[in-house]
Amino acid sequence: GAVVSQHPSRVxxxxxxxxxxxxxxLDFQATTMFWYRQFPKQSLMLMATSNEGSxxxxxxxxxxxxxxxxxxxxxxxxxxxxxxxxEDSSFYICSCGAGDQPQHFGDGTRLSIL
Amino acid sequence: xxxxxxxxxxxxxxxEAFLTINCTYTATGYPSLFWYVQYPGEGLQLLLxxxxxxxxxxxxxxxxxxxxxxxxxxxxxxxVQVSDSAVYFCALNIFNNNDMRFGAGTRLxxxx
Numbered sequence: 001g002a003v004v005s006q007h008p009s010r011v012x013x014x015x016x017x018x019x020x021x022x023x024x025x026l027d028f029q030a031t032t033m034f035w036y037r038q039f040p041k042q043s044l045m046l047m048a049t050s051n052e053g054s055x056x057x058x059x060x061x062x063x064x065x066x067x068x069x070x071x072x073x074x075x076x077x078x079x080x081x082x083x084x085x086x087e088d089s090s091f092y093i094c095s096c097g098a099g100d101q102p103q104h105f106g107d108g109t110r111l112s113i114l
Numbered sequence: 115x116x117x118x119x120x121x122x123x124x125x126x127x128x129x130e131a132f133l134t135i136n137c138t139y140t141a142t143g144y145p146s147l148f149w150y151v152q153y154p155g156e157g158l159q160l161l162l163x164x165x166x167x168x169x170x171x172x173x174x175x176x177x178x179x180x181x182x183x184x185x186x187x188x189x190x191x192x193x194v195q196v197s198d199s200a201v202y203f204c205a206l207n208i209f210n211n212n213d214m215r216f217g218a219g220t221r222l223x224x225x226x
Binding site: 045046 | 158159215
């Protein structure tokens with residue numbers, strides 16, 4: 001069964017809306033979670049590393065104020081796309097892992113901003 | 115920096131054909147290497163992995179060997195099936211950095 005649950009799977013909303021995406025680890029405690037973004041026909045790109053109880057570490061070029069990440073517990077991390085615009089339309093996916101173990105991925109969230 | 119370069123797709127094969135998807139990497143340190151598969155409408159799934167040089171990962175008839183001398187981790191399967199149609203991602207993970215770097219993905223279509 002799934003070890004990482006990501007919700008919602010699809011969001012369609014108007015420009016200017018803020019959208020929250022949840023990522024839950026179901027069978028283990030995830031001290032670190034990762035958020036990726038995938039543009040059409042492109043690879044997943046790491047956006048930020050989310051550490052439980054501390055601030056997220058953002059990759060270069062990712063706006064911290066635009067993509068708010070909260071990792072309040074060992075089983076939940078959230079990504080909020082604030083005041084979303086059409087250029088934010090993309091596929092967002094979270095993952096959890098430790099060390100060199102393979103990561104478990106959520107099923108992703110397809111965000112469409114009209 | 116750490117990166118993965120993957121053969122561009124799409125790749126279209128007939129059933130029972132031989133498959134190779136090339137993957138090379140650049141890394142500081144000693145990465146673990148992975149192949150992930152994404153079936154239509156689903157999330158990424160781990161297909162196989164190798165954690166050190168000369169290791170061979172294998173699963174579901176797919177194989178890939180960690181070649182440090184050529185910094186490669188090519189994916190192979192001797193006889194593909196229609197059900198293998200998917201997007202395949204090569205990836206690396208540096209232990210101390212604990213994040214994944216993915217290739218662009220290769221879409222494979224297998225025709226009956």
